[in-house]
Amino acid sequence: MSEFILHHYWPSPFAHKIRLAFGLAEVEWNSVEIPRIPPKPNLIPLTAGYRRTPVLQIGADVYCDTQNIVCAIGNKGYGEKLFPENCMTKALVFSSWIDETVFELAARIVITNSIITAPKEFIQDRGDLYFGKSWSQEKLYTDLPSVILQFESKLKLIDDILKDSKNIISNGLSYADISVGYLLWFIRGRWKNGPNILSKYKNLLRLEADINRLNDKHVYKDMSDVEALKFAYESTPTSRVGINSNISTDLKVNHNVKIKPAGESSDPTVSGNLRYLDSSSIAIDHHSDETGNIAIHFPVSGYEILKSG
Structure with a gap:
């Protein structure tokens, strides 16, 4: 085992x-x-x-x-x-930025767009978890246009990194690339406008295709x-x-x-x-x-x- x-x-x-x-x-x-x-x-x-x-x-x-x-x-x-070419420190720092900054924006987008359709108890739980007890639906709706702009600016930064490099840090896939992959998986699958937004970024799409092949390696x-x-x-x-x-x-x-x-x-x-x-x-x-x-x-x-x- x-x-x-x-x-x-x-x-x-x-x-x-x-x-x-x-x-x-x-x-x-x-x-x-x-x-x-x-x-x-x-x-x-x-x-x-x-x-x-x-x-x-x-x-x-x-x-x-x-x-x-x-x-x-x-x-x-x-x-x-996981960390080819001794990229562990760089990969962890990059992943931390994705988790704490970029995913937080993605979570706000997804939760705001799911308020009406998702189970009430799930929205309440995730709202309290990500935004604290003082969050409100009204504020999420008010902030949404700005949050989407911020999120797209981060996608553009990541796409620009990939212009001159096949992967984020190393020649082969690393944990840094996986950190992008889970973000794209989340936004594509949970936000109806996600696929349309992602279609603007050809370098991200290329990396996404490479990462998706890892799904075939689940054992x-x-x-x-x-x-x-x-x-x-x-x-x-x-x-x-x-x-x-x-x-x-x-x-x-x-x-x-x-x-x-x-x-x-x-x-x-x-x-x-x-x-x-x-x-x-x-x-x-x-x-x-x-x-x-x-x-x-x-x-x-x-x-x-x-x-x-």
Whole structure:
């Protein structure tokens, strides 16, 4: 059995990004489908309350956030396929810009255009998650023309990058290209005007065609959420313990810490005893009746990390 267990649902754009990464790395994985909105009773024991999708499980080590997940896959021997020509740092920085700036605009467009047609509870959940509790339909409608202009300006920038290069950073496809691919997949499939907007950008279309071929490389097996919990319970975390000496912090191993995505959102705070911390990642120890002892990993960038008490 593959060591990679992806907790996801198929329409999730961020899960699609990781599925493309699996295709690029040419690795087998196990698919555990989870609900699109809370409650997620058989996921929460693995994440200490973290609710975003996807989550990668490797035994009793659980990785949250796609930036963290792709690094975990790379560290298992697939770094050269995900980050050819030593492009890891550049690819992660580019992907962060896509996620935090460009996708945020795309999400606003899609949610605003789905307010009437999508289930009310889904719109409310995603509105609270992406825009905070103070969001309103009226403001989304008012801002939409400006948001579309901003989004197109970002598409033009990416298309210009591709004028003189087949791919974003490297000669072969990398994680940076995948970050563009999931964005195009989302906007093409969720916004009725998406295909028309994308048709303006021939370089993006070329890259999109190359990335879509990775869909043919999906090799996965279905797994139940109960099986995944049992696998965690029967495993032991194998990840590192300690504090990297090159970072400035008063935190120590076993300090109780609180972790939450930065910014205004409805995300719950996750807490646990600090297991590991360096400049790019943090891990906490967690115990539940369903999972036993596990380690949960988050990126440092984009997250609020505070000592409890």
